[in-house]
Amino acid sequence: MKKQLILSLALMVSLFSFAQNKELRVLEKAVKNNNYAEAKTVVSELEPMLSSMDDKSKAKFYLNKGKAFFANGAGSAQEVMVAVESLDSISGNSYAGEVADLKKLMENDLLQKANTLFTNKNFKEAEMAFANLFEVVPTDAEYLYYAAVSAVSGQDYDAALKHYLKLKEIGYTGVKMEYFAVNKETGEEEVMDKETRDLYVKTVKSHITPGVRETESKVPEITKNIAFIYLQQNKTEEALAAIKEARVIDPDNSDLIITEANIQYKLGNTEEYERLIKEATTKDPNNIDLLFNLGVLSATSGKIEDAKKYYLKVISLDSKNVNALTNLAVLILDEDKAIVKEMNALGNSNADNKRYDELIAKRQTVYKEAIPFLEVVVSSGKADADVARTLMNIYSAVGEASKAKEIKINFDL
Numbered sequence: 001m002k003k004q005l006i007l008s009l010a011l012m013v014s015l016f017s018f019a020q021n022k023e024l025r026v027l028e029k030a031v032k033n034n035n036y037a038e039a040k041t042v043v044s045e046l047e048p049m050l051s052s053m054d055d056k057s058k059a060k061f062y063l064n065k066g067k068a069f070f071a072n073g074a075g076s077a078q079e080v081m082v083a084v085e086s087l088d089s090i091s092g093n094s095y096a097g098e099v100a101d102l103k104k105l106m107e108n109d110l111l112q113k114a115n116t117l118f119t120n121k122n123f124k125e126a127e128m129a130f131a132n133l134f135e136v137v138p139t140d141a142e143y144l145y146y147a148a149v150s151a152v153s154g155q156d157y158d159a160a161l162k163h164y165l166k167l168k169e170i171g172y173t174g175v176k177m178e179y180f181a182v183n184k185e186t187g188e189e190e191v192m193d194k195e196t197r198d199l200y201v202k203t204v205k206s207h208i209t210p211g212v213r214e215t216e217s218k219v220p221e222i223t224k225n226i227a228f229i230y231l232q233q234n235k236t237e238e239a240l241a242a243i244k245e246a247r248v249i250d251p252d253n254s255d256l257i258i259t260e261a262n263i264q265y266k267l268g269n270t271e272e273y274e275r276l277i278k279e280a281t282t283k284d285p286n287n288i289d290l291l292f293n294l295g296v297l298s299a300t301s302g303k304i305e306d307a308k309k310y311y312l313k314v315i316s317l318d319s320k321n322v323n324a325l326t327n328l329a330v331l332i333l334d335e336d337k338a339i340v341k342e343m344n345a346l347g348n349s350n351a352d353n354k355r356y357d358e359l360i361a362k363r364q365t366v367y368k369e370a371i372p373f374l375e376v377v378v379s380s381g382k383a384d385a386d387v388a389r390t391l392m393n394i395y396s397a398v399g400e401a402s403k404a405k406e407i408k409i410n411f412d413l
Contacts, residue, residue, distance in 0.1 A: 021057070023042055023045060023046050023049075024046065024057060024060055024061060024064075026042050027039055027042040027043065027046065027061070027064045027065075027068070028060070028064055030042060030068070031064045031067045031068055034072065036068050036069075036071040036072075036074070036075075039064065039067075039068035040068050040069065043061075043064075043065050043068060046061055055091060055092065055094070056094065058089075058090075058091075059090045059091070059092070059094035059095055060094075060095075062086045062087065062089045062090045063086075063087070063090060063095045063098060063099065063102075065082075065083070065086040066083040066084070066086040066087040066099075066102060067083075067102065068083075069082040069083040069086065070083040070102070070105075070106055073105075073109040073113075077125070077128040077129065077132055080106065080110065080132050080136075081132060081135060083106070084106070084132070084135045084136055087099050087102065087103060103136055103137070106136050107133060107136050107137055110129050110132055110133045110136065111133060113129050114126050114129035114130045114133060114146070114150075117129055117150075118146075118150055118153075121153075123150045123151070123153045123154025123156070124150075124151075124154050124156060126146075126150040126153075126154075127147050127148075127150035127151045127154060127156065127159055127163075128147075130143050130144070130146045130147035130150055131143075131144065131147040131163070133147075134147060141167060141170055141172040142172075142174065144163055144166060144167055144172070145163075145167060145172065145174060145218065145222075147159075147163050148160045148163035148164050148167065148222075148225070151163060152225060157229045157232050157233070160225065160229060161226065161229045161230075164222050164225055164226050164229070165226065167222055168222060168223070168226070172218070172219075172222075173217045173218060173219050174215065174216075174217060174218030174219075175214050175215055175216070175217050175218075176214070176215050177194075177212055177213075177214060177215075178191055178212065178213055178214070178215050179191065179192060179193060179194045179197045179210070179211075179212050180192070180197065180210070180211055180212070180213070181197050181200060181201050181207035181208065181209060181210040181211070182207060182208050182209045183206065183207055184205075184206055184207060184208055185206070190207070194212075197210055198210070217249075217250070219246070219249050219250070220246050220249060220250040220253050220255075220256055223242050223243065223245055223246030223249070223256075224242075224243065224246055224255060224256055224259055226239075226242045227239040227240070227242040227243040227246070227259060227263070228259070230242060231262075231263065231266070236263060236266055236267055239263050240260070240263045240264075240267070243256060243259050243260045243263060244260070247260065252283055254280050254283055254284045254287055254290045255290070255293075257276050257279055257280040257283070258276075258277075258280055258290065258293055258294065258297065260276055261273050261276035261277050261280065261297065262297055264276060265297075265301055273301075277294065277297075277298075280294065281294065286317060288314050288317055288318055288321065291310045291311075291313050291314045291317075292310070292311070292314050292321070292323060292324055294306075294310045295307045295308075295310035295311045295314065295324065295327060295328075296327070298310060299327070299331060304331055304334075307327075307331055308328060308331055308332075311324045311325075311327055311328040311331070312328065315328070315373075319376070320376060320380055322376075322377050322380055322382045322383075325373045325374070325376050325377050326373075326374075326377055326387060328373050329370045329373040329374045329377070329390075332366060332369050332370040332373075333366065333367075333370050333390070335366050336363060336366055336367075339359050339362055339363050339366070340363075342355075342359060343356060343359050343360075363397075364397075364398060367394045367397055367398050368398060370394065371391070371394060371395075371398075374387060374390065374391040374394070375391065378391055378407065385411060385413065388407055388410075388411040388413065389411070389413055391407060392404045392407040392408055392411075392413060395407065
């Protein structure tokens with residue numbers, strides 16, 4: 001009886017093993033024939049048998065499961081993740097060559113899709129594709145960086161923060177060697193890979209002055225963005241901690257100083273805000289972007305005269321800086337609101353009538369102060385309809401009817 005039981009168990013194991021092998025062959029055939037829907041069905045039938053499979057059978061199963069869910073590039077973002085997890089489940093060196101080839105195929109396919117999605121401003125899908133790329137090639141953290149960039153572009157700050165914190169955790173800097181040479185024909189420096197550069201310099205001889213340098217670290221940018229996201233989430237203390245950490249790494253980075261100044265202002269630390277503003281301008285007194293941002297920050301903080309000073313400095317360095325010209329004109333014209341409010345509050349007494357005339361003259365002065373800046377914006381060809389309409393109305397108010405008519409015609413207002 002005992003012998004019969006042993007024989008029965010042996011027969012059951014043999015039949016079970018036969019069934020496994022049969023299903024594995026069906027799975028393999030379905031994948032080979034690109035019948036991925038059938039392959040996924042067979043995968044679900046085989047998964048309950050995994051615990052009884054030997055290592056070789058498991059490896060075969062996971063390889064074909066990966067192929068089935070990747071579906072030669074047709075799989076969804078979630079299915080690609082399943083495919084990656086499946087390939088990562090293969091132990092030992094079983095099918096190492098096939099796994100490497102499949103992962104390279106997945107990388108190329110996902111990279112093409114991710115770049116196209118980002119170019120087409122499908123940022124959510126691009127973020128998922130770049131994140132999948134990092135899962136496929138975890139040694140290349142640049143993919144995770146671009147997943148974060150995509151998330152920020154799509155204003156998905158929660159996803160971006162997750163990626164940035166992971167980049168920080170793994171110590172990603174983004175620093176790499178950059179090869180360059182000067183194009184003889186254009187005189188312009190061009191960046192390219194080392195092989196292409198050497199070909200152009202040594203064989204084609206179209207380029208000269210080859211060189212190599214390290215790219216700038218992305219750590220300050222990453223930490224700055226972490227701080228920015230914390231600010232968006234109203235986590236000012238976390239934001240301040242992040243930006244202070246970034247400044248230890250890159251103490252002379254003006255953008256970081258401005259960001260910390262902004263945080264300090266939000267926290268009500270006005271003295272620290274003032275100190276940081278002075279530090280930023282001392283370190284980089286002619287940085288147009290910095291000065292413009294300081295103007296915006298000062299205006300937002302209610303420091304109107306400081307804002308004007310920064311915008312005027314930008315204009316002195318770049319006389320056609322449309323953004324600074326426009327913002328300065330807006331600040332000047334904002335004075336009109338207070339004038340109109342006072343005018344509306346006046347009565348009919350002689351004193352009130354006298355004050356009314358004074359305010360009329362003051363409005364004219366404000367308008368005339370703003371006109372030169374608006375004229376440069378309009379003449380630049382970069383003015384929108386609102387700016388053009390504002391200048392047209394001001395011309396009318398100061399008695400420049402012909403100029404107002406010209407703008408009306410040119411902008412079809």
